[in-house]
Every structure is written in C-alpha cells, then in structure tokens.
Amino acid sequence: MSLRLVDSVADRLARALACERPLDRLGGARRAELLAAAIPRFESRARESIAELEASSGLKKANLLRGLSDALESMSLERFIEILERAERSAPPGTRPSPLGLHLSILPSNVFTAPLRALILPLLFGNPVIAKASSRGDRLAHLFADALTETFAEAEPALRDALFVLTFSSQERDLLERLLVQAKSVAAYGTDQTVRAIRELLPAQTRYQAHGSGLGLALMDGPADEATLARFAEDIIAFDQRGCLSPHALFTLGDARQAAEALERALSAASFRRPRGALPLELASAQLQWRAVGEARGELIEGHDFAITIEPAGPPRISPGYRNIAIIPLESKTEFLRIAASFGQRLKALGIESEECASLIDELPLLVSPRISRFGEMQRPAIDEPWEGLAPHEGFVLYRAAW
Amino acid sequence: MTGSNEAEREALHAEILAFVHAHRDGLRDDDALGALLEKVADFQERAIPSYARLARRRRERGDARLPAAVPTDVFRYTRLAVHPPEDDRRIFRTSGTTHGERGKHHLRDLSLYDRGALIQGERFLFPDFADGKKLRGVILAPSPDEVPDSSLSYMLGLFAEHFLSEPEFLLRDGNLDHERLRTLLHERDNGPVALLGTSFAFVFAEEALGSARFQLPKGSRIMQTGGFKGRSRSYDPPTMRRMLSSRYGIDEHAIIAEYGMTELSSQFYEGELRALLLGAAFEDVPSAEARVLIPPPWVRAFPVHPETLERVPDGELGILRIDDLTNLDTIACIQTSDLAQATTEGIVLRGRAEGAVPRGCSIAIEEILGDVE
Numbered sequence: 074m075s076l077r078l079v080d081s082v083a084d085r086l087a088r089a090l091a092c093e094r095p096l097d098r099l100g101g102a103r104r105a106e107l108l109a110a111a112i113p114r115f116e117s118r119a120r121e122s123i124a125e126l127e128a129s130s131g132l133k134k135a136n137l138l139r140g141l142s143d144a145l146e147s148m149s150l151e152r153f154i155e156i157l158e159r160a161e162r163s164a165p166p167g168t169r170p171s172p173l174g175l176h177l178s179i180l181p182s183n184v185f186t187a188p189l190r191a192l193i194l195p196l197l198f199g200n201p202v203i204a205k206a207s208s209r210g211d212r213l214a215h216l217f218a219d220a221l222t223e224t225f226a227e228a229e230p231a232l233r234d235a236l237f238v239l240t241f242s243s244q245e246r247d248l249l250e251r252l253l254v255q256a257k258s259v260a261a262y263g264t265d266q267t268v269r270a271i272r273e274l275l276p277a278q279t280r281y282q283a284h285g286s287g288l289g290l291a292l293m294d295g296p297a298d299e300a301t302l303a304r305f306a307e308d309i310i311a312f313d314q315r316g317c318l319s320p321h322a323l324f325t326l327g328d329a330r331q332a333a334e335a336l337e338r339a340l341s342a343a344s345f346r347r348p349r350g351a352l353p354l355e356l357a358s359a360q361l362q363w364r365a366v367g368e369a370r371g372e373l374i375e376g377h378d379f380a381i382t383i384e385p386a387g388p389p390r391i392s393p394g395y396r397n398i399a400i401i402p403l404e405s406k407t408e409f410l411r412i413a414a415s416f417g418q419r420l421k422a423l424g425i426e427s428e429e430c431a432s433l434i435d436e437l438p439l440l441v442s443p444r445i446s447r448f449g450e451m452q453r454p455a456i457d458e459p460w461e462g463l464a465p466h467e468g469f470v471l472y473r474a475a476w
Numbered sequence: 477m478t479g480s481n482e483a484e485r486e487a488l489h490a491e492i493l494a495f496v497h498a499h500r501d502g503l504r505d506d507d508a509l510g511a512l513l514e515k516v517a518d519f520q521e522r523a524i525p526s527y528a529r530l531a532r533r534r535r536e537r538g539d540a541r542l543p544a545a546v547p548t549d550v551f552r553y554t555r556l557a558v559h560p561p562e563d564d565r566r567i568f569r570t571s572g573t574t575h576g577e578r579g580k581h582h583l584r585d586l587s588l589y590d591r592g593a594l595i596q597g598e599r600f601l602f603p604d605f606a607d608g609k610k611l612r613g614v615i616l617a618p619s620p621d622e623v624p625d626s627s628l629s630y631m632l633g634l635f636a637e638h639f640l641s642e643p644e645f646l647l648r649d650g651n652l653d654h655e656r657l658r659t660l661l662h663e664r665d666n667g668p669v670a671l672l673g674t675s676f677a678f679v680f681a682e683e684a685l686g687s688a689r690f691q692l693p694k695g696s697r698i699m700q701t702g703g704f705k706g707r708s709r710s711y712d713p714p715t716m717r718r719m720l721s722s723r724y725g726i727d728e729h730a731i732i733a734e735y736g737m738t739e740l741s742s743q744f745y746e747g748e749l750r751a752l753l754l755g756a757a758f759e760d761v762p763s764a765e766a767r768v769l770i771p772p773p774w775v776r777a778f779p780v781h782p783e784t785l786e787r788v789p790d791g792e793l794g795i796l797r798i799d800d801l802t803n804l805d806t807i808a809c810i811q812t813s814d815l816a817q818a819t820t821e822g823i824v825l826r827g828r829a830e831g832a833v834p835r836g837c838s839i840a841i842e843e844i845l846g847d848v849e
Contacts, residue, residue, distance in 0.1 A: 357782035
C-alpha cells in the first residue's frame, strides 16, 4: 500500500468529518441550491471531457451524450426540494430528518452516470461523502466532485471538503477498512459477493445499503408493432445493456418471431445512430457462447452490433448484455409472474407496454419490487424515484426528536 | 445412424485409433492431424443437425478455413451426438446449476477416451512406472461408482485400475475423509504416493489437516485438476503449488496440473514431473510463475479472438479453442471460455473469460443463476 495514499486517506477522512456539522447547519434548501448549481458546471465539464469518458466508460460518444442528458434531466432544484420535502413528510410525529454523518459510497462502474445519484443524495441530506471509485470507470465521479468542490468553495468555503472521490484497487483492503470504520453509513454497488464481503467488514452500528447483482426483464402483451419495439430498442442500447435496469429478455404473449423481426429493424436503426462501444475480451467470449446456442437451434438473428435469439418457453437463458436480447414466448401472464418471481430481489426493472401489464406488479411477491416503466423509459430513472423499493432519503437520514 | 454412416464411423474410429497409437510417444504431425480433423468434422456435420446449422452460419459469415468450433454452452441446451440416445453408453455431465442446464457429453464408445487417457497418464504422471509396476494411490475425488457422470472420476478410475496399487477415493458424499488421508500419508514405509484430486478437494484438505505436515517419500507426486469456479475461495496456481509443496513435503516440480473438460475426451498436462523424473528440459515457460499445459498429439489447441474467431499470435491472449480427434461421436472442435496464450509447446491458461463483470449492480450471470457447482 502506498504511504502517500494512506496519508491522503487519513487527511481526507479528517477533513470530511470536519464538514459534518457545517453541512448539517447549512440546511436542506441551501444544500439543494448548491447541488443544483453544480449540475450545469459538471455538465459542461463532462461534455468537454467526452473523449476521456469514452475511454473510461467504453461507450461510444453518441451513447455517452444521450446517457448524460437522460441522467441530468431530473437533476433540478425543484426535484431536490421535492425529495427533501418527502423526507420531512415521512418523519414520524415529533421528529425531523437529520443527517447520519460521513457517508462512504463504493461506486458502480457498469453505468457511467450511476455515481451521480450515489453522490448527490447523501449530500442533499447533509452527509459528507467519501466515494471509492473503480479505476475502470472513475472519470465521471471525479468530474462531478471537482464541479461540486468548486461550487462549495465559491459559495460556502467551509464545505469544500464535503465530497472526495478516491480511486484505488479492491485489493487495498486495509485502505477500505479505514474508510468503513469511520463511515456512519455505507452504500455499495457490486456483485452479490462484493456487497456481502463489505457487509462483513462493517461495524454493527453502520447503516448499510447493498446494491447487489440484478437485471431487467420486459413483458409485451400487445402486437409487435414497430413503434413499440423502437422504444424497447432504446432500453437495450442505453449504456450498452450493462446496467441492472437493462432488459435481458422480452417475454411476449404474441408471435415471438414477428417480435424478433420488428426488434431487429428497430435495433438496426438505433445502433446506426448510437453504435455499441468496444466489447471487452471476457464479454466477447460470453457473447460467443450465448449466441452459439441460438445458432445451433437456428433461432439467432444477428445485426452489426446486436443479436436476438428466440428462446423456447420457460425461464430465460440470461444474455451477457452488450446488446444481446432473448425473446421468449409466453402462454399466460401467470407464467410470466412465476418466472419474474423466481429472480427475487435481483429483478430490478420490469419494462411493460400496457396498463394491464402494470397491474401485474401487485401480484408479485412482496420482496420482488422491480422498477416498473414503459418501454423506452427503462433506463431513465429520475433522481426522486424510489430505488430498489427504497425512497431517496432512506439510508441517509435519522429521524431525531424535533426540539 | 444409417448403414453407410455406420461404416464411415467405423473407418474413422480405426483411423483415429491408429493415429493415437502412432503418436503415443508425444511427437506431433499437425498436418496429418488437421486432415483427419477435417474428415471427422465433416462426418459430424452430416450427422448432427444443430452442428450443421452452426457450421453453415459460420461459412455464410466467411469463416471457413477451419471446421466450425462449437462453444461449450451449446452442450447445455442441445444434444450433440452422431448416434441416437439409445446408443449412449455413458453420459458425462458438467457441474450443475440450480437454474440452468448441465452440459452433456454423450459417449457411445469409451475406447478412444480410454486409450488417450492412459497414454497421457503414463506419459505425464507415471513415466517411471511403466511395464505394469504400480504406485500407491490416494485420490481426493469421488469414485466413479459414486458419480458415474463425472468424466474426471471416470479418468481417475482408469488410473486407479492401470497405474495404482490399493487406490482409495477419499471424497465421499461430499466429505473428505481426512483421518484416512492422514493415515495413508504417514505410511512412509509403503513407498511413494500418487496424490490425485481436484483443486478444491486439496483446499478442503488444507483446512481439515490443520497444522499437520507430511514428508512424502521420494518419487511421490501430486496431480491437481479443475479450478475454483463458483467457490468461495480460490488460489492462483503458484500459490497452490507452494501450499501443496509445503504441506506434503515434495518438490514443486512433482506437483502438476491436469486440464480436461467434460466436453472433451483428451487431457492436457504440465510437463514438469516428466522432466523431473526423466531429466528432460522444459524451457518453454513464458514466465517463472506460468506453466505450460501440453496437449496430446491428437489434439490441436490454440487461442482465438472471440469476435473474429481468428487464431491470435503466440503470446497474445485469446479464448481457447480445442480440436480433439478422439471426440468422434460428439463434436471434435470445441470453443471454450478459458483465456489462454499459445507457446511453442502448448498453452498457458489465464483464467476464465466469464469472470470479469464490470463493478456495479449489473448482471453477474453466475450469481443470478445461483451456480452451485
């Protein structure tokens, strides 16, 4: 472990902890103002750094720009205030929400804009943040931290150390442990194995949000018309199908072949506008394996940078992402419910195309609470939406008696 | 199979058996191997409809220089055999998943498997025990009677029969009989031991044996096989070798890895033990820590680029393709997910390609499907 890194972490921890009280005293409305003020500055930096973001995220420019504008769409002062007000409304009688203190965020790197939510929400509720980024995708988090630090430095200099992003390897376990023992709350994004390992390192009193592995599914009960599948193609190509909200299988009560052919046309057009990024070796291998099963069955449709397989009825053969999608015929919605429920909490998103499909959510088991959205909206969650069944303030506030 | 197919199959079987016998000394003739592989793949394409579909698509994409290689996942979802199910003599299955399918290798005839496995075993594991002499055998794996669908247990059963005296299989019902293991390893007066097993069974043993250390008699050897996919603990090969060397008191050169797959009929071995016992030199090692796995002369193995399927230059990383002549009744040309580099002697494994999932809440297929291998 580098001694400079250790010193830097110790120093940063001390400075972030010193921000706990002033950030709380600032009040929610002022924090919302400053965060909202940092957004245009960040957006401008991100657009200037598009080449670096391409290299860091592995996405092509057109897809990056679309992902950025989608992510920032809901990041406004009004929405931030609404999030704060909802937390107030949720307070038990005689209490008010208070920050927990230093928050540690182990950031995701599969979707390049995902760190924004992970950084903004704890800060909005008055918690200083130290974030651990992965070297495979840390550029955007650093850009946001720079924009926010500058905004704080100009308006509230005492808070310039309220957010710091560190990039270091997961092998640096000692360093991670130093951070974990100081944090009052921790949120970690990663595989189930990773988030379990972090839980084991945490002191008992630390609040913990674990965002483990997950995926999205989609359900279509109507005809396979071009407009519907064009919207669904957007859900597949966004972030190159690498997020936990990305759909990996489309279940249809209609004609699966017709749906596959319409989706091929939609994906060809969408991929032309926003081509897929480079395929890492590991993923290319998984893609080869996955597509070959379709090839051997004679049910594979391949485009320039995507593929569709028509699968037999039953549980899905999960695609590796990167614009590979399975279409699965269904006998009934009951069958879909059974399959969806089998994924449990790992089912994080459900794309639908009709009100009737939306009502299905009520029939899923209690612990299965995917984000439900229309086709074309699966990968555009607003910042004030619940995430994995949790309201935006959950995990970041403590309700204290209001004196 | 039709009568003409049957005759063709018998002719190919004889030709392959002759090829294996002619190359039992390890000398390669890759031109002859390539020509025979073409004939076998052509026969299989005519007999297996799903292979024909896959091969046709590959040709349509302009990939026709080599017979199409079938990715291993296809074995999980499609029957790949030239003969009908009623002619299956043995079915080897890959490790299970709770949600997915297990890959199946349908064997009609084990004669090619047996011949190849025994030649390779004698060459790399027992080169000093020819002519019917046998070595004491301790096996950290289930017996073929307990798991008749495990190709590894089947191979170890062959070794037990042909090369080992009083062999004992010490993994039963998923439990390692570590007391028996201690007893057997302390019997120094009975001569050297061949300790054979899966990598994970050796890790079990590490935990079960506690502080016990052994000094196995000179001439003892260890063969470990298999990785750590789906396991909570894993060790890189050099660490594993050091651990075993320290525990059992034998030279690291007497500890070798075997590489095989359910979908194959042949095995690869590291050559260090053979070199140690026969005084041969093995210099084709890309780094001090990496070891080369040597395929038999009836197998062609090389890494390819996963998108173009082109062979990558020696030393570059690709995914391992294996063309196994002895897979006559199933599929000879197999595409694995193992990352590998080619050397002049063989290949160096660099892990499995499925392992790297970008960090985040995104899909981790093995986890989502609840792999319980």
